[in-house]
Amino acid sequence: MSTPDGNLRARLVAVGVDLLSREGTRALSLREIARQAGVSHGAPRRYFPTHQALLAAIAREGYHQLGQQVAELIGGEPGDPYAQLLALGRLYLDFARTNRGMFELMFRHDLLRGNGIGLREASQGLFGVLVDLVARARAEAADGRPPAVTAGALWANLHGIAELWQWGSLQTTVRTADVEPLLRAALDAHLGPAKTPAPEPPHAGRY
Known part of the structure; x- marks a missing residue:
C-alpha cells in the first residue's frame, strides 16, 4: 500500500504530530499512526526501524x-x-x-x-x-x-x-x-x- 503523496516517511511524521496534538503521547503507537496514515501496521518499519525512532522524528x-x-x-x-x-x-x-x-x-x-x-x-x-x-x-x-x-x-x-x-x-x-x-x-x-x-x-x- 502507498500513500497518495508518495512520501510515506513525511506523512507518518505529520500524522504523528497531529495525533500528538489531539490525543497526547499515549496515542502514539506504531499501529495507530500507521492506521491514521492509511498504511499497513508494518509500513513504518521501512523508514523507522524502531518505535522510538519514529517518536524521535515527531519530537524533532x-x-x-x-x-x-x-x-x-x-x-x-x-x-x-x-x-x-x-x-x-x-x-x-x-x-x-x-x-x-x-x-x-x-x-x-x-x-x-x-x-x-x-x-x-x-x-x-x-x-x-x-x-x-x-x-x-x-x-x-x-x-x-x-x-x-x-x-x-x-x-x-x-x-x-x-x-x-x-x-x-x-x-x-x-x-x-x-x-x-x-x-x-x-x-x-x-x-x-x-x-x-x-x-x-x-x-x-x-x-
Whole structure:
C-alpha cells in the first residue's frame, strides 16, 4: 500500500504530530499512526526501524517549531540580554502550556540518546542560544562559573516551573495565578537583578 503523496516517511511524521496534538503521547503507537496514515501496521518499519525512532522524528518537529519561534523572537539584534532571556522564558513556558504532548515528548531521555534522527543536535542548538544569552547577561560575573553551567541551571528551573505549573502544584503551593513573578525570580536567582526594569508582557497575569 502507498500513500497518495508518495512520501510515506513525511506523512507518518505529520500524522504523528497531529495525533500528538489531539490525543497526547499515549496515542502514539506504531499501529495507530500507521492506521491514521492509511498504511499497513508494518509500513513504518521501512523508514523507522524502531518505535522510538519514529517518536524521535515527531519530537524533532517540536524542536523545529520552537526553534523558529525563538529565532523570530531573538532575531539578529543584540538587544538587552536580560530582556531577551525574559522573553525567551515566557516563550518556553507558553510553548509548554500550548503544546503539552509535544513538550513531554521532546524531553524524553530515551529519545535524546540517538536513533539517528538528530534530536540531540536539535536540543543542543536551542541550548546554545540560551548559553549565548547567559554569557552576555553575565559578562561581568566574578564567580568564574561557565555560562553553560548557569544556563543549564536556569533551563532546569524554567522546565520545573513549566511542569509544576501544568500540574497545578505551583498555583496551589505558592498561591499565585500569575507565572511571571516566578519567571523573574528564576532569572534573578541565576543572573542577578536586571540593570534596568524589563517591561511587563501584554498578557501579564494570564498563563
